[in-house]
Amino acid sequence: MKTAEKITKQLKALGNKAAAEHAQRFFKTGPGQYGEGDRFLGIRVPVLRKLAKDHRDIPLVNTIGLLQSPWHEVRLLALLIMVFQYKRGEDKTEIYRAYLDNTHRINNWDLVDVTAEHIVGAHLFERDRRPLYKLAKSKSLWERRIAIVSTFYFIRRNQFDDTLAIAGLLLNDKEDLMHKAVGWMLREVGKRDLKAEETFLLPRCKQIPRTMLRYAIERFPEPKRLACLHGTL
Secondary structure: OOHHHHHHHHHHHHHOOOHHHHHHOOOOOOOOOOOOOHHHHHHHHHHHHHHHOOOOOOOOOHHHHHOOOOEEEHHHHHHHHEEEEEEEOOOHHHHHHHHOHHHHHHHOOOHOOOOOHHHHHHOOOOOHHHHHHHHHHOOOOHHHHHHHHHHHHHHOOOOOOHHHHHHHOHHHHHOOHHHHHHHHHHHHHHEEEEEEEHHHHHOOOOOOOOOHHHHHHHOOOOOHHHHHOOOOO
16 A cells, blocks of 8 residues: 555544534535535644654655645645655755645645745745745635745744735735735734834725735724724824
């Protein structure tokens, strides 16, 4: 039995039907929803993190094999293994390329949010960041989310320019999941440099989607938060 098959079998044995049914509702897997057709085993993330640590030495080709799975948790495990392997410092470019070559398998918000900054953001931190702008203009919701969430790596190191520039590109995005992601990153900028966030937000309060704005100004002082929401600043 191949490595990916063995690991998949291990995960299937850990599955929980009730948890899987809840996850399928939570991650919107119904017809026409953003996670349409995704399948869950019902395994909690802490369990997957431990398994990723246990399997962090498998070859990248096997990790990519896991990423092709129809099971959500198997794909998440693959991505968590890639994060472990990237942080360890081996084959960084190969891992980064494999990640971007398989964005069609990174097809839900949790898969993006726990991995993008640690692979894409980390890889581009001291490199040309144009790939992020290409992703931001993609037709794929998940590639656009990868673009903005990857900049969390920069934000944590007090670099905000790319976050703000990509936020500007995504300002008119039609997807609620993008509104939440952009608002979240803007809020993270504001935690470190409120002036930088305000300089971006305040002239745009009337045009920013409400969900994005609410996420972004969550930590504003109440009078300023309300004024921004009402467009009176």
